[in-house]
Amino acid sequence: MDTDPAAAPAWNVLDERCPTRQVLGRIGEKWTMLVVTALTDEPVLRFSELRRRVGGVTQKMLTQTLRALERDGLVSRTVYPTVPVTVEYRLTDLGQELGATVQVVRTWAYANIERVQEARTAFDAARA
Amino acid sequence: MDTDPAAAPAWNVLDERCPTRQVLGRIGEKWTMLVVTALTDEPVLRFSELRRRVGGVTQKMLTQTLRALERDGLVSRTVYPTVPVTVEYRLTDLGQELGATVQVVRTWAYANIERVQEARTAFDAARA
DNA sequence: CCGTATCCAATGGGATACTG
DNA sequence: CAGTATCCCATTGGATACGG
Numbered sequence: 001m002d003t004d005p006a007a008a009p010a011w012n013v014l015d016e017r018c019p020t021r022q023v024l025g026r027i028g029e030k031w032t033m034l035v036v037t038a039l040t041d042e043p044v045l046r047f048s049e050l051r052r053r054v055g056g057v058t059q060k061m062l063t064q065t066l067r068a069l070e071r072d073g074l075v076s077r078t079v080y081p082t083v084p085v086t087v088e089y090r091l092t093d094l095g096q097e098l099g100a101t102v103q104v105v106r107t108w109a110y111a112n113i114e115r116v117q118e119a120r121t122a123f124d125a126a127r128a
Numbered sequence: 129m130d131t132d133p134a135a136a137p138a139w140n141v142l143d144e145r146c147p148t149r150q151v152l153g154r155i156g157e158k159w160t161m162l163v164v165t166a167l168t169d170e171p172v173l174r175f176s177e178l179r180r181r182v183g184g185v186t187q188k189m190l191t192q193t194l195r196a197l198e199r200d201g202l203v204s205r206t207v208y209p210t211v212p213v214t215v216e217y218r219l220t221d222l223g224q225e226l227g228a229t230v231q232v233v234r235t236w237a238y239a240n241i242e243r244v245q246e247a248r249t250a251f252d253a254a255r256a
Numbered sequence: 257c258c259g260t261a262t263c264c265a266a267t268g269g270g271a272t273a274c275t276g
Numbered sequence: 277c278a279g280t281a282t283c284c285c286a287t288t289g290g291a292t293a294c295g296g
Contacts, residue, residue: 011238014166016183023237023244028156030289038142047258055144058290063259073247084257085296094243101236104229109151110139115222116151119201158269175278186270191279212277213276 026072031057031065033102039075039091040099047087074098154200159185159193161230167203167219168227175215202226 013020026032031054038053039045045053051062066089069075074095080086091099141148154160159182166181167173173181179190194217197203202223208214219227 008242011241013234013237014162014169014181014183019245020234020237020241023241024161024233027233028158028161030156033152033156034142041142053142055142059259060261060291061289064289071248071251072244073251074244079258082257085259087258094240094247097240098236101232104232105152105155106141106148108226108229109141109148112222112225113139113148113151114136116200116202117147119222120199123199123201187279188271188281189269192269207278210277213279215278 026068027102029065029068031061032069033105035062035065035069036074036091036095036099036102037106039089039095040103044088044090047089050089069095154196155230157193157196159189160197161233163190163193163197164202164219164223164227164230165234167217167223168231172216172218175217178217197223 011020012018013024034054034057035050038050042049042053047062047066050066051057051059054062057065066075066077070077073092075089076092076095078088078090080088139148140146141152162182162185163178166178170177170181175190175194178194179185179187182190185193194203194205198205201220203217204220204223206216206218208216
């Protein structure tokens, strides 16, 4: 079988200790997918533009989300020393790949939200 | 343009009040993707099998996650009146579609977790 | 403009015990 | 076996104020 010592580890997200759970964890954070989506729709955005586009996000959470994405190598941050300072965010190549998969989720959500809502209504009605 | 009154609403997940946010919310819950993944790998599973496969999940959270998925029409639950009772879970057609998109996320995670980890190390080193 | 810091309310989710 | 019911703590994230 696979005895090549340089082979990639056999990841298994169902294993509690698999590091790929960190990726799901990041995606699961409230604002991650939305920020990635915004930067997919409009590839270069300043902090304040991002804040306006991502409905409901607070300054604190936007900063926190962007730092986390930057740390994971998914977003790059460019500072221009104007007065006051200008900061631009964009997805890295890696981030764009994630963006593509987030698009898949978004597309599924757009296509099926009504079916989900109907299912909820039916489920709740059956309980009443 | 689109003036058909029967046309689908123009969803926009970046809008704070868009119902599609509920889908992202559900996906973001800690165990949702993992349960869907388990049921994608093995289409029919009993409660206790599911519990063994999804590493780290507690009884409470598995029940809660399954109920939520059932309510959304993503999972179906079948009870056999044996003693003790036997319960089988499987993805609905809608759930299988979601499962396919979750696979995309999982595949991305498997392919890129190492790059993410390297990025973190580099980011943290630059701060020290 | 782009953050950081602090405080605090809400929620998520784990541990445990009990039931049909 | 497959849940339900509590208790309770840790984390998330919102509001607000301040700083470079």
